[in-house]
Amino acid sequence: MAIVNLQNVTYRYPLTDESVLKNINLQVDEGEFLAVIGPNGSGKSTLCYTLAGFVPHFFKGEISGSVEVAGLESSASTLDEWVMNVGLAFQNPFNQISGAKFTVFEEIAFGLENIGVPREEMKPRVEDAMKLTGITDLADRSPYSLSGGQQQRVALTSILVMQPKVLVLDEPTSQLDPIGTREVFGVIRTLAEKGMTVILAEHKVEWIANFADRVIALHEGQIILDGLPGEVLTSDILLEKGFGISRYTSVARKARAIGLWKNSNLPVTLDEAVDGFKR
Amino acid sequence: MQERLSFYKKRESAVHRLNPLSKLTLALGIVFVSFLSPYYWTPHLLILFAVIPLSLLGKVLREYINAMLRLILPTAGFLFIMQALFQPLEGVELFRFGFLHPTQESVLFAFANATRIVVMVSSFTIFLLTTHPNELMTDLTRRGLPGQFAYVIISTLQIIPQMQAKAQTIIAAQRSRGLDTESTFFKRAGSLIPLVGPLVFGSLVEVEERAIAIEARGFTSTRVKTSLNSIPDTNKDKLIRWSLIVIIIVTLASRIWLS
Numbered sequence: 001m002a003i004v005n006l007q008n009v010t011y012r013y014p015l016t017d018e019s020v021l022k023n024i025n026l027q028v029d030e031g032e033f034l035a036v037i038g039p040n041g042s043g044k045s046t047l048c049y050t051l052a053g054f055v056p057h058f059f060k061g062e063i064s065g066s067v068e069v070a071g072l073e074s075s076a077s078t079l080d081e082w083v084m085n086v087g088l089a090f091q092n093p094f095n096q097i098s099g100a101k102f103t104v105f106e107e108i109a110f111g112l113e114n115i116g117v118p119r120e121e122m123k124p125r126v127e128d129a130m131k132l133t134g135i136t137d138l139a140d141r142s143p144y145s146l147s148g149g150q151q152q153r154v155a156l157t158s159i160l161v162m163q164p165k166v167l168v169l170d171e172p173t174s175q176l177d178p179i180g181t182r183e184v185f186g187v188i189r190t191l192a193e194k195g196m197t198v199i200l201a202e203h204k205v206e207w208i209a210n211f212a213d214r215v216i217a218l219h220e221g222q223i224i225l226d227g228l229p230g231e232v233l234t235s236d237i238l239l240e241k242g243f244g245i246s247r248y249t250s251v252a253r254k255a256r257a258i259g260l261w262k263n264s265n266l267p268v269t270l271d272e273a274v275d276g277f278k279r
Numbered sequence: 280m281q282e283r284l285s286f287y288k289k290r291e292s293a294v295h296r297l298n299p300l301s302k303l304t305l306a307l308g309i310v311f312v313s314f315l316s317p318y319y320w321t322p323h324l325l326i327l328f329a330v331i332p333l334s335l336l337g338k339v340l341r342e343y344i345n346a347m348l349r350l351i352l353p354t355a356g357f358l359f360i361m362q363a364l365f366q367p368l369e370g371v372e373l374f375r376f377g378f379l380h381p382t383q384e385s386v387l388f389a390f391a392n393a394t395r396i397v398v399m400v401s402s403f404t405i406f407l408l409t410t411h412p413n414e415l416m417t418d419l420t421r422r423g424l425p426g427q428f429a430y431v432i433i434s435t436l437q438i439i440p441q442m443q444a445k446a447q448t449i450i451a452a453q454r455s456r457g458l459d460t461e462s463t464f465f466k467r468a469g470s471l472i473p474l475v476g477p478l479v480f481g482s483l484v485e486v487e488e489r490a491i492a493i494e495a496r497g498f499t500s501t502r503v504k505t506s507l508n509s510i511p512d513t514n515k516d517k518l519i520r521w522s523l524i525v526i527i528i529v530t531l532a533s534r535i536w537l538s
Contacts, residue, residue: 054491080500088495094441095488098496099434102413109507111496114426116503123507144437158496 003166003197004028004051008065011046011055020046022221024065028166028199033192035208035229036201038218039242044201047218048090048170050074051199053082070165084115087164091171093151096158097143104146104154105130105139111162129161133187149180156187167191169200173207181207205233205246209268217243234266248273285436286342286407294337294405298516299415300422305333306406308523313398315530317537319387322394330401339408343401351400355393362389412436418510426504430493442482449477 006026012019020043028034038044049055053072056063057079067074070085089096101107108126117125130136133153138146143154152172159167169188173181185207191198192211202208208215208229215232217225219241225232232238234249246268255261255277267273289295294302309329313322334343363386370384416429450458458470 049491052495054494058491058494079494080497083495083497083500088491090488090491092485092488095485096492098430098493099437099489100430100493101433102411102437106413106507110493113504113506114497114500114502116500116505119505119507119509122505126507144441155492162496 001030002027003030003070004199005068006050006065007068009050009063009067010065011050011061011063013046013059013061016061020221021050024221024223026216026223028197030197031195033198033211033213034200035212035215036199036218037203037205037208037215037233037238037243038201039244042218043221044218045090045170046221048088048168048199048201051166052086052088052168053077053079054088057082084162085165087159087162087167089152089155089159089167089169089172091174093148093155093175096155097151098158102142103140104135104143107143107154108158108161111158115162125161125163129157132160132190133157147180148176149183152176152180152184153187156184160191166197166199169198169202171201171203173202173204185210203244205244206248206269209233209246209272217241219243230265230268233268252276285412286404287411288339288342288408289411290338290409292336292338292409294333294339294409296511297409297519298510298512299410299418300512301516301519302406302410303415304520304523306402308527309402310399311527312530313395315527315534317534319391319394322391322398325398326394326401330398330405333402334405334408337405337409339405342408343404346404347397347401351397351404354400355397358396359389359393362392414508414510417506417508418512420504421506421510426498430498442478445481446474446478449474 004026006024009021009024009026010019011021024047036044036047046055049059050063050067051069053069053074055061056074063074069082072081072085098107098110101110105126108129109122112122112125127136130139133156135150135153135157138150138154143151146154156169156172172188173184176184181204188198188200189211200208200212212229215225215227215229216223217232217235217238224241225235225237233246238245248267248270252261252263252266252273256266261276262279263276265276267276297305309325313325330343331340334340363381364379366385366388368382368385368388370382373381373383373386412433416424416433420426420429453470453473458473459466461467
């Protein structure tokens with residue numbers, strides 16, 4: 001069953017002339033893991049904001065078409081209802097720390113306080129969420145004393161604790177070092193395995209290939225590719241349009257030109273490349 | 280890097296255990312009495328019999344004395360000298376030095392004012408030393424203070440040190456490109472301009488992101504907010520608050536009546 005349903009969505013930010021999203025049609029099934037790739041300015045973030053209800057409820061601007069996520073219809077609901085059902089985390093971990101709390105535990109409980117969860121229920125929910133993302137040992141630290149990867153995991157936990165039906169992640173690792181990236185993807189993998197509906201905008205294609213069920217490619221506000229990771233991430237169209245592609249795909253493509261790559265499919269990850277060259 | 284801007288000292292004491300509103304009332308009560316009382320010796324009594332015992336009870340005497348010597352006394356001393364010399368009050372002239380001719384009245388007036396300032400800053404120092412800002416705001420929010428207001432206060436405490444750190448980074452970055460930060464005053468003042476741009480505009484962008492982040496966590500939700508920590512509010516607290524209100528009213532009445 002589709003939990004996300006976008007029909008002919010076109011959106012323009014206020015005070016601008018050009019549409020950032022053009023005629024987007026997108027269905028995502030419950031429990032599906034969808035990755036969104038696209039160069040900077042392709043509309044990835046705007047798509048994320050649209051799915052999370054911030055377009056148009058926070059950013060205003062002009063939207064046409066219909067947006068339906070987790071049973072909510074964009075034009076007939078408030079941002080308040082959206083945040084109860086759709087979680088959003090984004091790039092800069094530092095800016096996602098509320099600044100209103102002095103410990104990680106309180107920081108994670110902030111969202112629950114705002115939506116009026118009773119105190120008895122709050123503690124176990126925070127503890128469970130922290131266990132899920134593996135940050136139980138950070139509970140008493142100040143959110144500002146943490147590394148980027150830890151802060152981003154706190155930000156993710158703060159969203160997860162609100163038990164959203166759909167999780168939207170806008171390049172959650174783009175400002176992190178490799179260790180932080182691995183930590184955050186570890187959490188995302190756990191969520192995917194638990195069957196959460198995740199929509200992830202991301203540049204790091206090798207990671208996407210590892211656990212996305214499906215990939216869409218955005219270019220100038222339009223979906224130009226939609227399919228399985230292995231197909232989309234190795235498509236020649238990505239090269240033409242200036243997308244970032246995996247180094248293993250590049251190597252195999254060069255190898256194929258001189259007859260060293262004999263498979264019909266190109267690899268995205270190291271393992272696939274090693275397998276392909278062995279044959 | 281300093282983590283946050285707060286005077287709070289975590290201790291186990293009777294004062295720490297009081298409800299934050301009781302402590303706020305206590306601090307305000309001491310200030311009111313010292314300012315409203317017509318007697319010049321009231322502030323001394325308050326320091327001796329209210330401020331110092333409270334700092335002992337709250338186990339923050341050392342921090343208090345520290346603040347007293349470093350901040351409160353120098354400020355009050357300066358205030359006293361300025362007012363004693365320049366307050367043009369008619370009365371018995373003490374001495375004449377050039378255009379300065381302080382009178383006995385102006386010295387007494389300055390002394391009373393300076394001691395009141397000492398009491399005011401002291402009582403708030405003890406309040407801040409023994410009250411966690413988060414507890415205060417949680418308690419006030421529970422009593423009807425708008426959540427947005429509490430957020431502004433608390434986040435400022437945390438974000439100012441962060442902005443200082445960022446300003447340092449920008450200064451370092453600009454200096455590495457040849458910005459002059461060590462020569463004459465005017466050159467240095469001029470060199471502030473390339474600092475202000477990135478700091479202000481960078482912060483504005485951050486404000487939008489932070490707004491989205493807290494919005495995503497239901498900040499402006501219309502539901503009734505709850506809080507993770509319960510703040511104790513005992514009968515003792517209520518008694519303290521009511522007696523303080525009575526004391527303030529009595530002082531106010533005596534002031535109107537006596538003068």
